[in-house]
Amino acid sequence: MRKWTEKTVMHSYPGMVALVTAASGGKVNIMAAGWHSYISYEPPIYGVAIAKERYTHHLIEGSGEFAINFVPEAYAHYIQFSGTKSGMETDKLTEMNAPYTKGRTIGAPILDHAYIAYECKVMDQRTYGDHDWFVGEMTGFYKDDMLFHENGLPQWDKLSIPLYLGRSQYMIAGKESKVINLYHDNSTKKNV
Numbered sequence: 001m002r003k004w005t006e007k008t009v010m011h012s013y014p015g016m017v018a019l020v021t022a023a024s025g026g027k028v029n030i031m032a033a034g035w036h037s038y039i040s041y042e043p044p045i046y047g048v049a050i051a052k053e054r055y056t057h058h059l060i061e062g063s064g065e066f067a068i069n070f071v072p073e074a075y076a077h078y079i080q081f082s083g084t085k086s087g088m089e090t091d092k093l094t095e096m097n098a099p100y101t102k103g104r105t106i107g108a109p110i111l112d113h114a115y116i117a118y119e120c121k122v123m124d125q126r127t128y129g130d131h132d133w134f135v136g137e138m139t140g141f142y143k144d145d146m147l148f149h150e151n152g153l154p155q156w157d158k159l160s161i162p163l164y165l166g167r168s169q170y171m172i173a174g175k176e177s178k179v180i181n182l183y184h185d186n187s188t189k190k191n192v
Helices: 057-064 071-083
Strands: 018-024 027-033 036-040 045-051 064-071 099-101 109-110 116-128 131-143 161-166 169-173 178-182 189-191
Touching: 018 045, 018 071, 018 109, 027 045, 027 071, 027 109, 045 057, 045 064, 045 099, 057 064, 057 169, 064 109, 064 131, 064 178, 071 109, 071 161, 071 169, 109 189
Parallel strands: none
Antiparallel strands: 018 027, 018 064, 036 045, 045 131, 064 116, 099 109, 116 131, 161 169, 169 178, 178 189
């Protein structure tokens, strides 16, 4: 039975996790972000919430830009790894062997395996509680058209999308949906 409580109740999942990439001062980083959203279609604007203690926060403040990357199921381990390691301690992109190219309008990495990616230049930054909301003007877009129908919907026989459930578990949206558990050891995948 539903009851009222004063304790914070978190229910924003399942949802797509964005891989946020940033570069500044010769350093690059990647982090997993569950709190992100389109803000405007015309002009195209995207936002992402990042805690101040995150290394990516520091890089975005230094460069004034970031990229949003979405990867298919085959690269869900990027989400798990980049969400559990700190870029201050390790070069996550190198350690994951995640190939990338520099964006065309920004210096942030664009993941080679992203089926969708956005280049963003920061136009606003506001603190809300324990996170900063970075608002980015979208200055470039990447899309693997072979994975989508003409109407923009995914071709589920070609694309499986990891949806984060919480606690290292993902639901895979695709031709046949399933739930997988990605342990902190990224080499282990297990159907649940």
